Amino acid sequence: MTEQVLEREALAPGAGERTAIRFPEGLPGFEAEEAWELVSREDVQPFLWLRSCRQPALALLVVDPRLLVEDYAERIPSHVPARVGADDVGKLVLLAVVTLGAEGGATVNLRAPILVNPETMVGVQVILDRRDLPLRHPLVVEEDGEE
Amino acid sequence: MLVLSRKPGEAIIIGGGIRVRLLEVRGSHVRLGVEAPPEVNVVREELHRAVVATNRESARADDRSAALVASRLRSRGGGRQ
Numbered sequence: 001m002t003e004q005v006l007e008r009e010a011l012a013p014g015a016g017e018r019t020a021i022r023f024p025e026g027l028p029g030f031e032a033e034e035a036w037e038l039v040s041r042e043d044v045q046p047f048l049w050l051r052s053c054r055q056p057a058l059a060l061l062v063v064d065p066r067l068l069v070e071d072y073a074e075r076i077p078s079h080v081p082a083r084v085g086a087d088d089v090g091k092l093v094l095l096a097v098v099t100l101g102a103e104g105g106a107t108v109n110l111r112a113p114i115l116v117n118p119e120t121m122v123g124v125q126v127i128l129d130r131r132d133l134p135l136r137h138p139l140v141v142e143e144d145g146e147e
Numbered sequence: 148m149l150v151l152s153r154k155p156g157e158a159i160i161i162g163g164g165i166r167v168r169l170l171e172v173r174g175s176h177v178r179l180g181v182e183a184p185p186e187v188n189v190v191r192e193e194l195h196r197a198v199v200a201t202n203r204e205s206a207r208a209d210d211r212s213a214a215l216v217a218s219r220l221r222s223r224g225g226g227r228q
Contacts, residue, residue: 029199030206043214045221060205061213082185098216099204106216109205112198127190127198135197140219 017041020053021116021123028112028125030058036123038062038095047098050114065096065110068139075130076113083124084117093118097125099136107136 019038026033035053046067051059065072073089081089093116097109110133116123151159158168164184171178181189 027202028195029202043210044217047213047217049213058206059208060202061208062205079185083188097201097205098208099201100208100212100216104212104215104219106220107201109198109201111194112201124188125198125202126188127194135201140216140223 019121021050021121023123023125025124027060027114028127033058048095050095061098061100062095062114063098063108063139065094065108065113068096068108068137069110072110072113075133076128077130080126080128081115083126084115084122085120086115086117089115091118092116093123098139104140106139108139109135110137111135 017040019040021036021038023034023036025031027036030052033052033054036050037053039049039051039059041049044061047061047063049059050062069075073094076089076094078089081087081092084092086092095114095116097112097114099107099109101107111130112125112127112135114123114125153159153169155169155171158166160166165187166182168180168182169177170180183189
């Protein structure tokens with residue numbers, strides 16, 4: 001958990017609440033949507049919304065995977081940052097897609113991270129060739145009753 | 148759909164920069180070798196479909212549920228305040 005602070009600074013240069021990101025290939029399932037914005041809202045922290053600029057009702061819930069898996073960046077193969085024109089994964093913004101289940105549970109997709117180059121604000125969702133990174137990593141276990 | 152027959156060792160070229168070679172046929176199993184530029188994502192179709200599914204499920208999250216799960220995560224110390 002040592003890299004937490006670094007991440008937040010990388011995400012929001014100038015402490016803006018909304019950060020535009022262009023995905024030239026769209027996202028899997030939403031290939032036509034190139035323009036997105038990262039929306040930071042207090043009520044969903046540490047999550048962020050990745051919202052389509054063209055369809056504001058379309059938003060994915062995302063989280064920085066380095067908050068969950070300390071050595072996550074090290075697990076990304078060295079050739080992958082080139083997908084967004086970078087040579088070092090340490091300089092990238094990383095986002096993992098969160099899926100909410102019934103009863104307050106949630107999983108996070110560690111297999112297919114979103115990479116954003118903060119210098120160009122261009123992003124891509126990659127699928128890593130790593131079986132040890134699950135598509136549905138349990139994040140919050142479902143609870144029967146309210147606390 | 149374009150259909151081509153290939154023998155082991157033979158390849159096809161896609162768009163000039165991508166080469167798909169048939170390496171081996173063993174029973175019902177075919178091994179392919181793909182050479183592509185680093186910016187091209189090469190992935191098994193079923194894995195791509197699984198990612199489409201998780202993305203679409205994520206897009207169904209509503210504000211209230213997201214806030215609830217987020218508060219649970221924060222109270223557990225898994226997130227940052």
